[in-house]
Amino acid sequence: MVELRVRHRFPARPDSAAFALEIEFRAGSGVTVLFGPSGAGKTLTLDCIAGFTAPEEGRILLDDEILFDAGSGVNLPPRARHCGYVFQNYALFPHMTLRQNLAFAAERRPRLERHRKVNEMLERFHLADAAGRRPHELSGGEKQRCSIARALIGSPRLLLLDEPARGLDAPLRTEFYALLRQVRAEFQLPTVLVTHDLEECFELGDEMLILREGRLVQSGPPRAIAERPANVEVARLLGIFNLLPAEVLELNPQRNLSRLRVGDFELAGPYFPGRFRGDRVWLCVRPDQLSATAREGTPGANQVPAQLMRAVELPQSARLEFAGGINVELARAEYERQKSNREWQVGFPQHALRVL
Amino acid sequence: MVVDWFPLWLSLKVAFIATALSLVIGLWLAYLLAHRRFRGMEVLDAAVALPLVLPPTVLGYYLLVLLGRGTALGRLYEWLTGSPLVFTWQAAVVAAMFHAVPLLVIFARAAFESVDRSYERAARNLGASDWRVFWKVTLPLARRSILAAAVLAFARSLGDFGITIMIAGNIPGRTQTMAVAIYDAVESGNGALARTLVVIVSVLAVAILSLANRLVSRQAQ
Numbered sequence: 001m002v003e004l005r006v007r008h009r010f011p012a013r014p015d016s017a018a019f020a021l022e023i024e025f026r027a028g029s030g031v032t033v034l035f036g037p038s039g040a041g042k043t044l045t046l047d048c049i050a051g052f053t054a055p056e057e058g059r060i061l062l063d064d065e066i067l068f069d070a071g072s073g074v075n076l077p078p079r080a081r082h083c084g085y086v087f088q089n090y091a092l093f094p095h096m097t098l099r100q101n102l103a104f105a106a107e108r109r110p111r112l113e114r115h116r117k118v119n120e121m122l123e124r125f126h127l128a129d130a131a132g133r134r135p136h137e138l139s140g141g142e143k144q145r146c147s148i149a150r151a152l153i154g155s156p157r158l159l160l161l162d163e164p165a166r167g168l169d170a171p172l173r174t175e176f177y178a179l180l181r182q183v184r185a186e187f188q189l190p191t192v193l194v195t196h197d198l199e200e201c202f203e204l205g206d207e208m209l210i211l212r213e214g215r216l217v218q219s220g221p222p223r224a225i226a227e228r229p230a231n232v233e234v235a236r237l238l239g240i241f242n243l244l245p246a247e248v249l250e251l252n253p254q255r256n257l258s259r260l261r262v263g264d265f266e267l268a269g270p271y272f273p274g275r276f277r278g279d280r281v282w283l284c285v286r287p288d289q290l291s292a293t294a295r296e297g298t299p300g301a302n303q304v305p306a307q308l309m310r311a312v313e314l315p316q317s318a319r320l321e322f323a324g325g326i327n328v329e330l331a332r333a334e335y336e337r338q339k340s341n342r343e344w345q346v347g348f349p350q351h352a353l354r355v356l
Numbered sequence: 357m358v359v360d361w362f363p364l365w366l367s368l369k370v371a372f373i374a375t376a377l378s379l380v381i382g383l384w385l386a387y388l389l390a391h392r393r394f395r396g397m398e399v400l401d402a403a404v405a406l407p408l409v410l411p412p413t414v415l416g417y418y419l420l421v422l423l424g425r426g427t428a429l430g431r432l433y434e435w436l437t438g439s440p441l442v443f444t445w446q447a448a449v450v451a452a453m454f455h456a457v458p459l460l461v462i463f464a465r466a467a468f469e470s471v472d473r474s475y476e477r478a479a480r481n482l483g484a485s486d487w488r489v490f491w492k493v494t495l496p497l498a499r500r501s502i503l504a505a506a507v508l509a510f511a512r513s514l515g516d517f518g519i520t521i522m523i524a525g526n527i528p529g530r531t532q533t534m535a536v537a538i539y540d541a542v543e544s545g546n547g548a549l550a551r552t553l554v555v556i557v558s559v560l561a562v563a564i565l566s567l568a569n570r571l572v573s574r575q576a577q
Contacts, residue, residue: 050477050481051480051481052477052480052481077480078477078480078481079480079481079482079483079484079485081481083481084481085477085478085481087474087477087478088474089474091472091474091475091477091478093475093478093479093493093497094475094497095496095497104479104482104484104492105482105483107482107483107484107488108483150478150482151482154482154483
């Protein structure tokens, strides 16, 4: 388990604004994902753990060992930290063959064991045929496997991955996810993965930490965060929600009811604890929770007439973009039934509504 | 006309030794400047390039003052080796190094800095000491540029005149290098000898430069 509490400031420079990282978390077994936009401090956090950057203040523990402690002046060099690191571009040594890359990483093992371990890793990651080739002669998948094998060969106590799937095409990405799941099952290593790809969080993450401008804004299992983003900031970062400005008109805890004004319309929602009448809030609802149907006569309860701006047909669903920033996602079959509608209305299921 | 080949051999010997010593010092300084942040870095950075801009006679004068037989450094050298430094061929090596080291530092530093930092990080992360990172990763990845820089340093060492004549002098058969011999030939009106030596030096210089270019362009591929 890695436990970290760090603070690090960068003064403003001519080419960059001032930045402060101030973060505290622990990551246990399984995969912990650091998610956030570029410039949130994700890679910097990883570099602090690996020992490439010494924060100004704080403490980093791996299991029971102190890797860094500003107070007592402990700062282990990267080579003493036993963290496997998979770099964004893999950083395979271009002047060495794949086998030499692995042997370089196994150098600390006794000689006989070293050779055996390299062979074992080559077998395990299906790299034996490519062992004699240099990185530029390897396929994308081989490079990927080699970088992970190299990071694991020294038996690290923690695996760090810096946007490992960035820039990969879809098949390689799928291959990579499978590979990481295999590594996870076989090595049982606590893993910290940096990404700005939400899909990756759901594919691989047990625990998700959302970073923004150097701070942790929410943490929890990916599913739970997607269900309940802590605030409008998180909801925006996840980028999967409809966020509509609204006003609380009425709250009724006894009947678990509320009424909201959204634009020109009123919607009924569940009771929102901690809110008051007159509060200005954001209505937050996922596109797949809404319905879109043909408008006939006066709209019913929680049905809002809407003007369709654009329909995007996705491989498995369709996204309907309505005026006012309302997106609705329909399953393929449902979209086929509805697509000839001329006038539309959007339905907001009462109990799916959340406010932030 | 009898051509005395001694100056050519002496120049080659001096250039070889100066280049070898400069590689050790130059790579160390270049690595320091490229990879470490320390106090006095700007001063060192400027000091390294200084010999390239100071007039050679000025440098020669400084060296005479520093290394002469009466000075501490001069006496130390004499105590260590049993012979004085100034006005020997070894002084010509020192003279040549004053231009070879700055050249090496400038080119090697650029070469070190052009090595993608993530390779060095990966190496450190994989358990390598700084020393091992340098030998196994940084140096191999920068080797062609450094080889090219060494070739240039060699060429520069071959042709040093100003500092050499100040601290090694012009003793035929002992400290007279090519550059000095050419000067000597012109001074004494021996035009034929001067022309022969000039042609030899020019051909050597062109050959060396084209070798350096080949090294650099092969790296670019």
